[in-house]
Amino acid sequence: MTDLLSRLLETRDWLLADGATGTTLFEMGLSSGDAPELWNVEHPDRIRRLYRGAVDAGSDLFLTNSFGGNASRLKLHAAETRVRELNRAAAEIGREVADAAGRPVVVAGSVGPTGDIMAPVGSLSHADAVEMFHEQAEGLKEGGADVLWLETIAAPEEYRAAAEAFARAGMPWCGTMSFDTAGRTMMGVTAPGMVELVEGLPNPPIAFGANCGTGAADLLRTVLGFAEAGATRPVIAKGNAGIPKFVDGHIHYDGTPALMAEYAVLARDAGARIIGGCCGTQPAHLARMREALETRAKGPPPTLAEITAALGDFSSASDGTEPGAEPAPRRRRSRRRG
Template sequence: MHDALTRLLADRDWLLADGATGTNLFNMGLEAGHPPELWNVDHPDRIRALYRGPVEAWCDLFLTNSFGGNASRLRLHNAQGRVGELNRVAAELAREVADASGRSVIVAGSIGPTGDIMAPMGSLTHEVAVEMFHEQAEALKQGGVDVLWVETISAAEEYRAAAEAARLADMPWCGTMSFDTAGRTMMGLTPAQLSALVEKLPNPPVAYGANCGVGASDLLRTVSGFAASGSERPLIAKGNAGIPRFEGGHIHYDGTPDLMADYACLARDLGVRIIGGCCGTMPEHLRAMRIALESRPRGERPSLETITRQLGGFSSASDGSDDSGPGRERRGRRRS
């Protein structure tokens, strides 16, 4: 496949991806419960500013403001008829900022979970899920994204539906899950199971991995599970900037730029090819990550002990490979 992301990966050992969407938008005045996707049309200058943050931090890739842009999520705000408009504009604004940068910057069309429970546990069928994802994918494609970016998925069935939608749209794609409950996703998938799932898809992603979760340490333990599977497909790590704490009526993440710089280099040394942040990761974190990745020499593959020594302890004793994982679905959250 000769898409822009594959070409860039062929030339580079690692790529720096963007950070948080929600944290930045809340700082711009977004109110809790208000769908960020409406800002693509209502406040395009703020979305341009959102996109310029990672571009000016010298990221190689950033995501569009379209995480909750599927019909199911937008229906909660009586905006299900605006899927095409909101996703297309999200992509157009991103394309505008990327093209103005004067360098090669990948625009990735963010596609989050539907928020519904897939059959047989729930009522969302494969066919309907594919239809929703395909509608979003076509609009992002029309707006000019380079690649579709499926993120924060927890169910294998939803991952498969998104993969099929990418095939129908004839678009390259990447896909990450969130392993936030005892080393597994909320539907109980382990890192090894995602690695196996990816290789069985008729149109596997350009790259796959993990995003969000509980913290940087946990995410790198998950990445270690991917690497142990033996897959040679490029890996993605987009961890949160520390642990969220509720202070003064707002959620704050305790991860410093220095911590995220350490996390980025540890991810690189684990073999991750696309390294970014998720909730709480601001442009100052991204700048520190870029400087560290460029200035620190590559080290040996870090052990779990090294990861906890530099980033802090794990949130659970389990890495997901035992029988202590969860068995329930969740309504996927957006990158905050």
């Protein structure tokens, strides 16, 4: 039987995804440096509330609290032997919330990067990466996830390893990369490069796209780049809610619900079929995004000038594809999305 996400995409022009996981959990009391995946068994009520917040705001799809749920990440918290347990719990809570929604809602099993650098640049082998991703995928599958959702990936090698692992698990999947370095991922992938990567996989995703990065405007420039490169698969856009600011000991994002509503409409017009938010995006943002998508007619693809007029300036002049363009110096990412 065709998976739920594919069935929804056959009948809907767009789907609303969820918002931030990390931002929301910090507001619930998660401390910096703690593993949010442990809350799947220690505080399931809070994870249930996280998921319900997205569903109640109108999301057609939400990601499980399992972004860092692989053995390499969990080893930092002496929990590397609990991969299947924690991922299964994340998906089981999600299954409960989705089944009680009264409408079709997709439970997407979140899979983030391993945190290691893959060979030949680093020491993580392809085989070891596949094994890590496969272990996590099996836990999410056991818990009842509808699809797997790879996100915030920078390296094509890691994307390929995850695709192989998901095929081994027999699960449909989606996958996004984070374009946060002058139009490129941290490891140098451009929007056209991602289209080429996806189409060359033996087990391609249902949908692909971009999440996180440096801001909503930059992300939409990347989405336009997918279309210009000839992408035919459904595109995902999950942009941050504005720009991060450090306030009272925590990171806060300055994007208002009104700004994210503009972003959602522009993302749809740029060609995205699955539209959500990443860091800083709360239920209030999602509700305004849904309202805008439902009430505003689809328009032509926006120009770059229209994007910046609505969402603010790009963080760099380059989208990474100009002749001779070089990626900016690499920088380390936070372990969490959202």
